[in-house]
Amino acid sequence: MEKILTKHMDDLNLSQIETYRFYGGYEGLRKALSMKPDEIIEEVKKSGLRGRGGAGFPTGMKWTFLAKNTGKPIYLCCNADESEPGTFKDRLIIERNPHQLIEGIAIACCAIGAHTAYIYIRGEFFHGARVLQKALDEAYASGFLGKDILKSGFDLHVFLHRGMGAYICGEETALIQSLEGKKGFPRLKPPFPAVVGLFNCPTIVNNVETLANLPYIVLNGGAKYAQFGTPKSSGTRLFSLSGHVHRPGVYELEMGTPLMDLIEKEGGGILKGRKLKAVIPGGSSVPVLTEMEVRNIRLDFESMQNAGTMLGSGGVIVMDEATCMVHALRVLARFYKEESCGQCTPCREGTGLVLQILERIDQGEGRLEDIDLLLRLSKYMMGTTICPLADADAMPIQSFIAKFRNEFEEHIREHGCSYDDTHD
Amino acid sequence: MMTLTIDGKKVEVPEGTKVIEAAQKAGITIPRFCYHPALSIAGVCRLCTVAIEGQKKGAISCNTPVAEGMVVYTNTPEIQETRKGIYELHMANHPIDCPVCDQSGECVLQNYYMQVGRYKSAFKNTAEKVQKRKVVHLGEKIVLDTERCILCDRCVRFCNEITKNYELNRFNRGNHTEIGTFENRPLTGNYQENLVDVCPVGALLSKDFRFKVRVWWVEPVDSICNQCSRGCNIQLHVRKKGGQVQNTVFHPTNEVYRIKPRLHADVNSYWICDVGRYSYKQIHTESRLSQPLKKGPRGLQAKGWADAFEDIASRMRGIAQKSGPSSVAALGSAQHTNEENYLLWRWMKKMGTSPTVYHRAVPKGGRPGFHGDVDWGEFEDNLLIQKDKNPNTRGVQAVGFHKEFTLDGAGLLPAIERGEIKALYCLGDPLRDLQNKETFLSALSAMERLELLVVQDAYPSDLASRATWVLPGVTFAEKEGTFTNFQGRVQRIRKAIEPLGEAKADWEILSEFVKRFEGGEFSSAEGIFEALAQEIPAFHGMTYEMIGSKGVMLPLTQTLSPQSGERAKGEGFNP
Ligand SMILES: Cc1cc2nc3c(=O)[nH]c(=O)nc-3n(C[C@H](O)[C@H](O)[C@H](O)COP(=O)(O)O)c2cc1C
Ligand code: SF4
Ligand code: SF4
Ligand code: SF4
Ligand code: FES
Numbered sequence: 001m002e003k004i005l006t007k008h009m010d011d012l013n014l015s016q017i018e019t020y021r022f023y024g025g026y027e028g029l030r031k032a033l034s035m036k037p038d039e040i041i042e043e044v045k046k047s048g049l050r051g052r053g054g055a056g057f058p059t060g061m062k063w064t065f066l067a068k069n070t071g072k073p074i075y076l077c078c079n080a081d082e083s084e085p086g087t088f089k090d091r092l093i094i095e096r097n098p099h100q101l102i103e104g105i106a107i108a109c110c111a112i113g114a115h116t117a118y119i120y121i122r123g124e125f126f127h128g129a130r131v132l133q134k135a136l137d138e139a140y141a142s143g144f145l146g147k148d149i150l151k152s153g154f155d156l157h158v159f160l161h162r163g164m165g166a167y168i169c170g171e172e173t174a175l176i177q178s179l180e181g182k183k184g185f186p187r188l189k190p191p192f193p194a195v196v197g198l199f200n201c202p203t204i205v206n207n208v209e210t211l212a213n214l215p216y217i218v219l220n221g222g223a224k225y226a227q228f229g230t231p232k233s234s235g236t237r238l239f240s241l242s243g244h245v246h247r248p249g250v251y252e253l254e255m256g257t258p259l260m261d262l263i264e265k266e267g268g269g270i271l272k273g274r275k276l277k278a279v280i281p282g283g284s285s286v287p288v289l290t291e292m293e294v295r296n297i298r299l300d301f302e303s304m305q306n307a308g309t310m311l312g313s314g315g316v317i318v319m320d321e322a323t324c325m326v327h328a329l330r331v332l333a334r335f336y337k338e339e340s341c342g343q344c345t346p347c348r349e350g351t352g353l354v355l356q357i358l359e360r361i362d363q364g365e366g367r368l369e370d371i372d373l374l375l376r377l378s379k380y381m382m383g384t385t386i387c388p389l390a391d392a393d394a395m396p397i398q399s400f401i402a403k404f405r406n407e408f409e410e411h412i413r414e415h416g417c418s419y420d421d422t423h424d
Numbered sequence: 425m426m427t428l429t430i431d432g433k434k435v436e437v438p439e440g441t442k443v444i445e446a447a448q449k450a451g452i453t454i455p456r457f458c459y460h461p462a463l464s465i466a467g468v469c470r471l472c473t474v475a476i477e478g479q480k481k482g483a484i485s486c487n488t489p490v491a492e493g494m495v496v497y498t499n500t501p502e503i504q505e506t507r508k509g510i511y512e513l514h515m516a517n518h519p520i521d522c523p524v525c526d527q528s529g530e531c532v533l534q535n536y537y538m539q540v541g542r543y544k545s546a547f548k549n550t551a552e553k554v555q556k557r558k559v560v561h562l563g564e565k566i567v568l569d570t571e572r573c574i575l576c577d578r579c580v581r582f583c584n585e586i587t588k589n590y591e592l593n594r595f596n597r598g599n600h601t602e603i604g605t606f607e608n609r610p611l612t613g614n615y616q617e618n619l620v621d622v623c624p625v626g627a628l629l630s631k632d633f634r635f636k637v638r639v640w641w642v643e644p645v646d647s648i649c650n651q652c653s654r655g656c657n658i659q660l661h662v663r664k665k666g667g668q669v670q671n672t673v674f675h676p677t678n679e680v681y682r683i684k685p686r687l688h689a690d691v692n693s694y695w696i697c698d699v700g701r702y703s704y705k706q707i708h709t710e711s712r713l714s715q716p717l718k719k720g721p722r723g724l725q726a727k728g729w730a731d732a733f734e735d736i737a738s739r740m741r742g743i744a745q746k747s748g749p750s751s752v753a754a755l756g757s758a759q760h761t762n763e764e765n766y767l768l769w770r771w772m773k774k775m776g777t778s779p780t781v782y783h784r785a786v787p788k789g790g791r792p793g794f795h796g797d798v799d800w801g802e803f804e805d806n807l808l809i810q811k812d813k814n815p816n817t818r819g820v821q822a823v824g825f826h827k828e829f830t831l832d833g834a835g836l837l838p839a840i841e842r843g844e845i846k847a848l849y850c851l852g853d854p855l856r857d858l859q860n861k862e863t864f865l866s867a868l869s870a871m872e873r874l875e876l877l878v879v880q881d882a883y884p885s886d887l888a889s890r891a892t893w894v895l896p897g898v899t900f901a902e903k904e905g906t907f908t909n910f911q912g913r914v915q916r917i918r919k920a921i922e923p924l925g926e927a928k929a930d931w932e933i934l935s936e937f938v939k940r941f942e943g944g945e946f947s948s949a950e951g952i953f954e955a956l957a958q959e960i961p962a963f964h965g966m967t968y969e970m971i972g973s974k975g976v977m978l979p980l981t982q983t984l985s986p987q988s989g990e991r992a993k994g995e996g997f998n999p
Contacts, residue, residue, distance in 0.1 A: 342601035352599035
């Protein structure tokens with residue numbers, strides 16, 4: 001299989017513009033500049049590319065939602081805030097292949113008519129920010145950014161903006177607020193960013209990986225891209241493999257690859273010869289799969305949906321038989337409690353209460369009614385808030401309890417944990 | 425216009441209306457915490473969730489625009505369940521200190537417990553609740569309890585959108601979020617007490633009101649603020665005489681305990697200024713006139729009303745007969761009602777003279793609750809507070825008093841000094857605001873040349889102490905009547921408490937003289953208004969009934985003021 005994003009990553013000089021161009025870099029942009037915006041959008045639609053940030057929304061279609069003829073500038077925001085637990089693939093692109101991202105951004109801007117783009121990068125990505133800024137400077141110096149790009153008459157300015165360490169700023173409207181210099185609170189929708197976004201102007205927010213696919217699509221045509229993967233999940237995808245496997249890391253695989261292939265072939269199987277217990281397949285926010293479910297599932301949007309979970313951000317978290325699911329859920333719940341922005345009551349209060357209850361169960365002080373209470377709280381949090389962070393807490397709760405209820409009951413009954421989950 | 429069905433009722437509303445407002449129009453109040461009709465939509469409490477046919481998830485009605493043919497359910501068992509859950513989450517970390525909380529009795533959280541809650545709490549253990557700051561003083565007027573706060577964001581939006589001082593915000597994140605000011609700085613400005621009104625719970629409380637009385641012991645009486653010419657619609661919260669009698673020592677009856685704003689979209693929206701809010705203190709001040717006083721050899725002496733009416737009437741008659749009607753003068757007042765000025769005018773007409781001069785207060789210095797770098801009398805802003813600090817300047821002018829009393833401009837004082845005017849009846853005290861000592865003293869000494877000086881006022885003054893007769897009138901809380909605000913809107917004040925001591929409603933005093941001079945009798949302010957509406961062209965055709973709770977515009981000002989007509993409740997306010 002042809003790799004699209006990691007093809008030349010073995011070359012550690014790829015982050016330098018000469019090397020990137022040596023491998024044919026920026027030819028996609030050159031081609032895009034000769035195309036009409038609608039033609040680019042058409043190719044992207046044909047490619048079937050779906051957002052890699054989490055929701056998997058078709059990228060070409062998203063672009064067509066932009067408010068037209070508003071007389072206002074259009075902005076592109078590249079979402080490089082990558083903070084979802086278990087997800088670390090954007091970081092790889094940023095650090096190792098930054099020019100492909102920049103080229104993707106430039107192509108997207110050609111397509112949507114934006115002359116200013118912002119890259120909102122996670123605050124902790126110090127190194128990534130340095131690499132990316134250097135790459136941006138190179139791109140300006142080589143005429144791929146700035147005024148009159150490649151003498152096409154098209155202007156584009158790209159600014160790198162560092163976040164301050166809040167997961168919630170990865171949510172697209174919180175990202176916009178934060179870029180505007182405000183507190184990173186998700187905005188009420190409607191209106192959607194495509195209509196009222198950054199500085200009240202029509203705005204597209206796309207994930208790093210989504211954008212990095214564009215040079216290939218423009219250069220080789222959408223149809224070529226769509227040959228990879230499955231009809232509804234085209235292309236390749238970066239999977240961040242973590243947890244109890246021998247070789248955790250980022251792997252570019254064709255969509256539709258069996259999940260077990262990722263774990264066994266790429267990841268080298270479970271540590272210490274232990275048995276697989278569960279996998280969270282799409283970053284910490286999606287429902288968990290049991291070992292049984294993992295056996296036969298493929299890595300694409302529709303298979304995941306059929307199994308009641310989601311491909312999310314492509315963060316595959318593997319848990320072996322020694323994992324205490326109560327403790328695992330508690331760790332996740334602490335993350336969401338810490339990261340809730342606190343605007344919506346169900347999320348603000350719910351994430352805190354859930355953690356409180358999980359802590360006491362985990363410590364052997366749980367009450368019999370606690371399991372139902374958790375389920376009740378998760379119901380109150382599901383689909384009732386401004387952004388899906390509350391859902392992201394609720395879905396693991398519901399699936400962990402549905403699939404591993406006995407462990408929760410045991411903790412309450414036995415006042416403690418029988419798992420040895422030291423994984424050193 | 426769009427037609428939708430809410431709980432089986434069809435309603436027609438303009439495009440862009442939110443479902444919560446459309447429901448209101450259909451007579452259905454959807455429970456809400458963060459929605460406030462005068463503020464932008466926050467959408468954070470989620471209590472207003474409703475079910476919309478064809479949509480899988482519930483939707484918050486405060487941010488859902490209506491659509492043609494939309495079918496909405498506000499009270500299905502599922503919605504009730506959702507609401508209960510959201511309500512429960514609001515309460516989970518709430519301290520429930522209702523017994524010591526001043527909001528108790530008018531707390532939205534309490535009310536909704538009865539309406540949508542009524543569950544057994546799964547989070548009873550207060551030790552497990554998130555602890556936050558409890559008594560946070562935000563300056564002189566407001567105190568904040570961040571544990572009681574339900575983070576509805578209304579106060580933040582009030583500061584951002586109404587006063588635009590951006591003083592309040594949310595600090596921290598998640599369940600440690602707290603409302604506060606930057607570095608705990610005190611709140612500033614003249615509209616702080618409105619925060620207490622917008623706050624649905626006992627998180628923001630008025631230091632002036634708290635611990636004075638439980639709210640269920642006071643009852644509201646609609647009135648109009650008399651502190652400036654805006655004429656904000658207000659409620660006086662009073663313990664009436666003969667009402668519930670418990671605890672009269674700590675909570676005396678016949679007393680105004682606080683002032684609250686009353687919605688008028690075209691006058692004051694939901695707000696009032698703090699000066700108006702604290703003006704009830706002027707009702708219960710120590711220095712009030714409470715009985716008729718007559719100048720005697722040893723200064724002013726208490727007399728009966730019968731004496732006063734008899735003596736003043738006969739002296740007036742005597743002076744008019746001896747020196748002609750033009751030797752008798754009367755001073756109208758922008759601080760008094762249309763009815764009172766009308767009676768004075770009518771009485772003088774009967775005596776053969778036509779009064780033309782009125783006086784206006786221009787208060788010097790500060791006022792309780794006032795923050796500003798000029799005198800209160802000079803201050804104005806672009807929200808509510810008008811430069812003219814008199815509630816009825818337009819009214820007294822419309823009745824027929826055209827000239828404003830100034831030291832020489834209106835010619836009254838020179839005429840007194842020349843001995844042409846021998847009797848003067850003052851409604852209120854025209855000299856109160858003369859701070860310039862010299863002019864004040866010369867005006868006073870001019871007044872002393874009068875054969876008869878009658879001062880009808882609620883408060884003692886230097887002028888009153890030199891009067892032949894001092895007649896104790898009352899404050900706006902103790903009488904009925906109408907004021908005409910700066911827009912030309914005639915609005916009603918209502919009697920909330922009984923007059924102090926032997927003081928009488930000003931219209932009552934004046935109607936006694938009118939009776940003595942023409943035989944006409946008035947037993948109510950409403951009766952006077954009817955006569956006024958017949959005689960004075962500007963008020964033609966008006967009745968108390970028409971005035972209702974929204975007021976009526978003077979016809980001649982309707983063209984001047986674009987603000988006539990009612991605006992829909994939820995609409996933005998733009999004074
Ligand atoms: C709490 C939360 C955090 C998110 N964090 C990220 C993130 O770090 N990176 C990202 O690309 N998308 C993130 N998203 C998704 C974005 O809101 C948005 O859907 C995405 O950036 C759109 O890009 P795409 O269409 O290219 O996937 C987050 C969403 C939520 C609700
Ligand atoms: S769901 Fe949570 S994180 Fe999202 S806006 Fe509401 S409170 Fe903030
Ligand atoms: S202080 Fe009151 S108005 Fe402000 S957020 Fe809290 S509950 Fe709402
Ligand atoms: S603005 Fe004027 S009328 Fe309104 S409350 Fe203040 S003083 Fe009273
Ligand atoms: S009133 Fe609609 S969310 Fe609060």
